[in-house]
Amino acid sequence: MSAGEMEIPMTATATDTDRPLGLSLRRGLALRCPSCGRGHLMRTYLKPLDSCPACGEDLRPARADDGPAYLTILVVGHLMAPFIHVAFTTWRPDPLVMAFGLSAGCVALSLFLLPRMKGLIIGFQWARRMHGFGDASQDA
Known part of the structure; x- marks a missing residue:
């Protein structure tokens, strides 16, 4: 290794171990809570619930914007x-x-497909702790 290069350690992060991406994507596609998989994700056709009725996971940080339409x-x-x-x-x-x-x-x-794509994006955001899904107060 030359003097200008730095070695970057390859370690697993908390995101990789405690929130599996594939499982949360499948749960989102099924319109289920990305955290527990038991509660419904949507209140209406495209409006997510504020929290999961089964586990209480806060779903308000979800920001799908135009992503579901593009994917659809x-x-x-x-x-x-x-x-x-x-x-x-x-x-x-x-x-x-x-x-x-x-x-x-x-x-x-x-x-x-449109609500399922929205669920997919919400599941991705939850798994990667995006837009407020990673706050410590929500994971306790």
């Missing part, structure tokens, strides 16, 4: 694009039928 568009586009191609090359439907059918499919898939 990304997923819907990648799922529907191959279907559009196959439908057009295989069955050759009337353009108006194809437009209405695929529009309905895109809207339905978007409405299904």
Whole structure:
């Protein structure tokens, strides 16, 4: 190692050990509390509860903003694009039928995925202690 380089120790942080990312992402996708997995995450379609009814975890720090919409568009586009191609090359439907059918499919898939993407982002924020989820008073 040269004089200008520093060695950075590779140690596990508290975030890596006590809040597993994969589990909290799965719980968020299932619209469950990222902490316990038992309580519901949402009060209404896109409004998270203030706290988990099962474990009392404070969910007010959640800040999803535009992330769920971007992820939903990304997923819907990648799922529907191959279907559009196959439908057009295989069955050759009337353009108006194809437009209405695929529009309905895109809207339905978007409405299904949007709250789940919000739950995914809330689970990520909780696991990584972002936006106030890491306060010591909330972990006790």
